[in-house]
Amino acid sequence: MSQHHVKIHDKTFQIYISERQILQTVEVLAARISHDYKHKRPLFLAVLNGAFMFASDLLKEVSINCEISFVKLSSYEDMGSTGHVTEVIGLKEDISQRHVIILEDIVDSGRTLYGLQNTLADMYPASVEIAALLVKPDALQHPLQVKYTGRSIPNDFVVGYGLDYNGLGRNLRDLYKVTDL
Ligand code: IMP
Numbered sequence: 001m002s003q004h005h006v007k008i009h010d011k012t013f014q015i016y017i018s019e020r021q022i023l024q025t026v027e028v029l030a031a032r033i034s035h036d037y038k039h040k041r042p043l044f045l046a047v048l049n050g051a052f053m054f055a056s057d058l059l060k061e062v063s064i065n066c067e068i069s070f071v072k073l074s075s076y077e078d079m080g081s082t083g084h085v086t087e088v089i090g091l092k093e094d095i096s097q098r099h100v101i102i103l104e105d106i107v108d109s110g111r112t113l114y115g116l117q118n119t120l121a122d123m124y125p126a127s128v129e130i131a132a133l134l135v136k137p138d139a140l141q142h143p144l145q146v147k148y149t150g151r152s153i154p155n156d157f158v159v160g161y162g163l164d165y166n167g168l169g170r171n172l173r174d175l176y177k178v179t180d181l
């Protein structure tokens with residue numbers, strides 16, 4: 001499905017980044033990762049739900065030995081002194097001494113991945129890096145280093161290619177951004 005405008009719930013979205021452009025971006029990321037992680041057998045951790053399409057297309061372009069696991073995150077404020085806590089659900093692999101690459105659809109405030117990075121750091125990985133299809137630099141509020149950024153975008157709400165607006169829109173092949181209308 002590919003169209004210029006889509007209506008989802010109460011909002012109208014307009015075409016923003018085409019599937020073809022997305023796939024070009026994904027190819028570039030996969031080539032960089034394949035180069036950097038040769039002989040390291042990285043373990044990709046794809047963050048559900050949003051990153052499923054990105055993870056699928058990226059893996060097909062990665063040319064080195066690699067593994068992938070899919071995780072769900074649940075974050076909450078700890079009442080104690082720790083503050084923000086991210087619980088990782090579904091991680092069965094032992095990540096100690098592994099080179100981990102987090103796959104995320106979009107980084108907004110950075111809160112989700114900052115919490116995830118902290119949680120993973122306690123599991124003695126050899127390294128942890130982030131590959132995000134989209135980053136909104138103006139929205140970033142946490143000291144997050146995104147090593148592999150597909151595209152930086154303005155602070156607009158986007159849907160499609162796995163990203164949703166209240167549950168809908170993930171099936172769109174292209175990326176759409178909300179219109180002011
Ligand atoms: P953060 O923790 O503020 O960086 O938020 C990241 C998460 O918020 C992403 O994994 C998405 O699920 C969601 N998100 C942020 N911006 C958008 C957007 O523009 N469209 C759809 N989901 C978004």
Ligand code: MG
Nearest residue numbers: 048049050105
């Ligand atoms: Mg997400």
